[in-house]
Structures are given as C-alpha cells and as structure tokens.
Amino acid sequence: MNPNEIFTYPVENKSEEARKAVKEYYCKFLESKCDKQSRTINYPMGVCSVNHSRTKPIICPHRFLENNLVFNNACNAAFGDTNNVLLFSEIKLSNVGSFDFVLVKHKPISNKVEDFCIVEFQSDSTTGTGNLVQALKDFMSGVDVLQKRYQFGMNTYNTIKLSYIQMLIKGQLMEKWGKNIFWIIQKYVFDNMVNRFRLNDLDYNPRHKTQYHIYNLVANSNIYKLKLADKKSTTIANLLKAFTHQPTPSLDTFVGVLERKIKLKLGLIIE
Secondary structure (H helix, E strand, O other): OEEEEEOOEEOOOOOHHHHHHHHHOEEOOOOEEOOOOOOOOOOOOOEEEEEEOOEOOEOOHHHHHHHHHHHHHHHHHHOOOOOOEEEEEEEEEOOOEEEEEEEEEEOOOOOOEEEEEEEEEEOOOEEOHHHHHHHHHHHHOOOOHHHOOOOOEEOHHHHHHHHHHHHHHHHHHHHHHOOEEEEEEEHHHHHHHHHHOOOOOOOOOOOOOEEEEEEEEEEEOOEEEEEEEEEEEEOHHHHHHHHHOOOOOOHHHHHHHHHHHHHOOOOOOOO
C-alpha cells in the first residue's frame, strides 16, 4: 500500500514536468495548485491515487477531470454530440443537495436550455490516512515510497453507503424529470457496490436515467490515463429493491454480543 500518483504524475515519473508539478504542488486536472488539504502538513495533500489490493483507487475526485474525457462521454451518451454544451459545477437544489456537475445543452446563439444531464464523481477514500500523509511526506523528502508499505486501508464500504443514498435521492428526481444522471466510478468500486447490495439487472439501457460510466486507470508511457471500461444502467425501483432486501443478522447473534459485553463489564453505568 503506497501512493500511485502525486500531484498528477506517477510517483516513479522523474520527468522535468513531473518534478515541476511536485515543486509547485500543481494539479494538471484542476489546471491550478492542488486544493486538497491536511491538518498535519503545510502543503496540499496531493495524492491522486494509491496502490492497494492490486488496484489503483482514485482518492481525489479531481482525478476524474482528466482532459474532460468523462464529460465528453456523458455528452455523447445524453445528447449525441458536444455542440452548444456548457459545464457548470456545484449546482445546489433545495431538498436534494448539490450536483457535482451539470452539462447544459442550449439552443444555438441563445440562453434557452434545450437539454441537460447531471454528472456525479465517486472517488474512494482511505482509512488510517495519517500513514498516507506520512507516505507523501516521505516522497517529498526523496524517499522511494514504492519500496515501502504504508498501513492505510480503503474506506470503500462507507463510500458506497453514502453514494447509494445519493443515487436513490438524485436518481428518483432524474426519473421524474426524464433526465440522465451519470455516475463516474471506478470498476473496483462499482463491482464492490454490486456485490455488497447484490445488485442485478444492470445491463446498459440508454433509456434508463441512472447511468454508470465505469473507468479504469491505465498505464500509458510514464503516466496513467482514464479509460472507459464499461457502461451500466439501472432504475430506482431496482436500486430500492436491492436496498430493502439486504440479509439481516439474527436477533440471537446480536443479543449474544451484548451478553458477552455484560460479562466483560464493558458497559457504562447509568445513574
């Protein structure tokens, strides 16, 4: 477990461009200084992706901004082309929250909206993040972090739980509006979600309003590039069915846990 990309570039990339990005804390995806902060260092937390469990999890949503690839793919899926399309970020809507991005297709030479779609980024997050911060500090001081293992984990289950609720809330709205919402997600996170919630009936159907564009990070010379690996889709009815039919542990199992804690006197006395 160690960093895979720092300030845009693979940690093993020693090119002049990569060195300059590290020195300036530059994020090529944002086209500006990295804005990810940590309380324990006085420079940005510039880890874009990591090496973990034979995958390369993206832990910063900005990583999906690479060359507007995901937006172009969403435009082509929703509108058929990218003509007369504008991109807006962080659009808030009461009782729903905010949308990461909205792609708006307007009428030529007009401010009239012809169509729009929503784009949501779903990166992963880490546990034991202090160890990942230490890896960044080591990298910045010249240590070959690929030769070390740092004890951080992936918080994928929590990522999925939070995003699943958003999929239900926002997806329901999109079905009522008759508009598409695209979830930009890595394959291993998507597969994890499918397995945990025992989802099925996800074959791609362009008529479904909840769309999944599934990406991988693929090595390309001395950098990594996003590649669209698959497209899936679903309905809110299907997501709800999976959500409400999860296996539940037995009551006896939970009572057994409580009784063991009583025996070990682990509870607090309420007076």
